[in-house]
Amino acid sequence: MSSFKSIIINLPHSPGVYRFLDDKGGVLYVGKAIDLKKRVSSYFRKQKNQPMRLQKLIEKTVNIEYTVVDSELEALILETNLIKSYRPRYNILMKDDKNYVYLKITTNEDYPRITVTRQVERDGARYFGPKASAGELYRTLKWLKKVFPYRHCGLDIRFKGDSTEPLRTGQPGEGGGPFKVLVTHKVLKYPCIDYHIKRCVGPCIGTVTPEQYKKFILPIVHFFEGKTDEIVKDLKEKMQQAAFGKQFEKAARIRDQLLEMEHLMAPQRVSSPDGIDKDVIGLVTEGGMGYVSHFMFRAGKLKSQENFILNAVHLESGAELEDAEILYAFVQQYYEKATDIPREVLLPEPFPQAKTIEEWLTTLANHPVKFFHPKQGKSKALIQLANDNAHSFAKKTQVSWQNKEGKGVEDALKGLQKILKLPKLPQRIEGYDISHLGGQDTVGSMVVVEKGLPKKADYRHFKLRTVQERIDDYAAMNEVLQRRLRYLEPILSGMRKAKKKEIPQIEKILTREKLDTDDLIPHKILIIEKRKKIVGIVRTKPIEKDANELASLWVDPSCRGEGLARELVYAVMAKQRKGKLYVLPCQTLIDWYGSLGFHDVKEIPKFFEDKATRCVNACLIEKPVVMVYRFPKGEGDTSLTRKPHLIMVDGGKGQVSVAAATLKKAKLSIPLIGLAKKEEAIFMPGQSKPLILPKESAELQLLQRLRDEAHRFALKYQQGLRGERLKS
Secondary structure, rough: HHHHHHHHHHHHHOEEEEEOOOOOOEEEEEEEOOHHHHHHHHOOOOOOOOOOHHHHHHOOOEEEEEEOOOOHHHHHHHHHHHHHHHHOOOOOOEHHHHHHHEEEEOOOOOOOEEEEEEEOOOOOOOOEEEEEHHHHHHHHHHHHHHHHEEEEOOEEEEOOOOOOOOOOOOOOOOOOOOOOEEEOOOOOOOOOOHHHHOOOOOOOOOOHHHHHHHHHHHHHHHHHHOOOHHHHHHHHHHHHHHHHHOOOHHHHHHHHHHHHHHHHHHHOOOEOOOOOOEEEEEEEEOOOOOEEEEEEEEOOEEEEEEEEEEEEEOOOOOOOOOHHHHHHHHHHHHHHHOOOOEEEEEEEOOOOOOOHHHHHHHHHHHHOOEEEEOOOOOHHEEEHHHHHHHHHHHHHHHHOOOOOOOHHHHHHHHHHHHHHHHOOOOOOOEEEEEEEEEOOOEEEEEEEEEOOEOOHHEEEEEEEOOOOOOOHHHHHHHHHHHHOOOOOOOOOOOOEEEOOOHHHHHHHHHHHOOOOOOOEEEEEEEEEEEOOOOEEEEEEEEEOOOHHHEEEEEOOHHHHOOOOOHHHHHHHHHOOOOOOEEEEOHHHHHHHHHHHHOEEEEEEEOOHHHHHHHHHHEEEEOOOOOOOEEEOOOOOHHHHOOOOOOEEEEEEEEHHHHHHHHHHHHOOOOEEEEEOOOOOOEOOOOOOEEEOOOOOHHHHHHHHHHHHHHHHHHHHHHHHHHHHHHHH
16 A cells, blocks of 8 residues: 555546556556545555455556546546457456457448448448357348348449449340449459359349349348338238239249248347337356346347356456446446447446446437336346346356256266265366377366366466477376476475575585585575485575576485475475576476476576576587576466366376376375276276266266367467467
């Protein structure tokens, strides 16, 4: 608090937008306030039960910036734009804009096109959206194209019926029409296949005038406006006219079009009794995520229903989102993108900023917009319907982690405990896999399932060092598990901090071994002692804030091969916990440090230049290698410090044997299995015969999904590394 006093003292009692910044100037959080001084000060008051997300935000904030505006409405608009621009880590966010699509109808052209786009532009076209599912929109357009043969190509077609310019007209054999058109931006050969199969009327070859063509476009506009009654009425009239005129084939085609429209209109049979244009929002929060179901009623009928996910990207373990926060974030971010804003929005609960949002939306929509929180009646029933759909959507997003026949994951976990004879219910299961391409870019993955559902925040990649340019999945699995399990290993007996009286002896050993002896400080040195004899030494030197050098590492020759050096380095890592740990290893230890998670530094840091030069001269090498271990951001890696109830590796008896040996070496007792792809057999340590479960077993399906997720996660990382290597 003291570091922000000067900022808070100078804050005005005015409306505005504030930004919390991290130590690199990055925007952590954007908020608005009617009174900047009161709002920002409230973050730094001692409060009971303050949300963990806000606690972490304050811990990471090193500076605060603010912008004063004239009104709360201006503050809301600026906040919306800044959130869209910065996408701050601690704001609640909808999925990135690139995940949403819009329907674009180029009504400003002579022959409008219908396309799907991810961006709204001020180009005179008509837009509908945002839509959460591009696939669903494409399916709808496919059905509409059977009824209304519109064009979706990229050709620029202009009507020139009375022009004397050289023009494109229909050529013999192409089914050309009588009207003159000018075609530019010729991105394809025309007329295309759609014309020949009667999915497009062929404006590119002059078959129709703009007025005739727009008769196909207007019903599509009406459809996305929700005015489907007009479409059906028009089609019925045309069918009757064709029948009276004894044009029975035409009448049959229109009848088929009506049937297609009935299919498309199926979702619109849900209705709002008052006939008013309104949106209805349902909300469910599960596992730190907000699942929103958005119903759009137009002219009393359900025009569309979209689902959205919101979360705080850096939501800490144990933190939860408040419903009011999620509603505010959704309404703000959705309607900023929306192309159709109704007069009424029904909410499952009120939120404090509703009046300001109403004022803002009224400005955007050019008509009054009001929020309502119905507590009874038919409007309440619509809210319940939306909430039910939000709940179903939340479950659907997790369905790949549940039994396809509906058996809950909790039952599957209980079944695993019984089948595998586990001492505890496997609430946390970790799955591991290795990926490479012919021995190159070998990587490992760790994926985590908690209570039967994926916990993606705890997923981890491992870029391997000891296994490159060769295929050795066993060695690769050993390295991955060794690096992961070090977070759980008990501290080695006999390891302690050095005492002041031991410094002369330590200096003598390091001098004899030609190791760094500068600034020997007892509390920066760890030793291993056996029978009152020092057999291992490691020491660090501070370089800059949150950065140290692993300056000296030594193990007595009589104890080498026992893993003491690894234990010493891990102890240093456990002590430091954040920032960076550098080392300038001799050539023979580069791969060994790599196996511990250190990576080469592309450019030698300035603080290492002198030492690197001395290394070149002393060791007669051309170029020294500086390596760094980067600790996870935050207060240690909570994913790796949590002990799993079950470890599963991708593979059979061989992989399980390697994993079991690694666990034994780490002195850890954790249940272990392997799942082999060929027969989906489960292997366990010490058992010669695998366990075969029925293919329809919920327990097996849970393990299969975990295995497949570990494979997917490893493969994606490996492909990324390969792509980077090929570019360099």
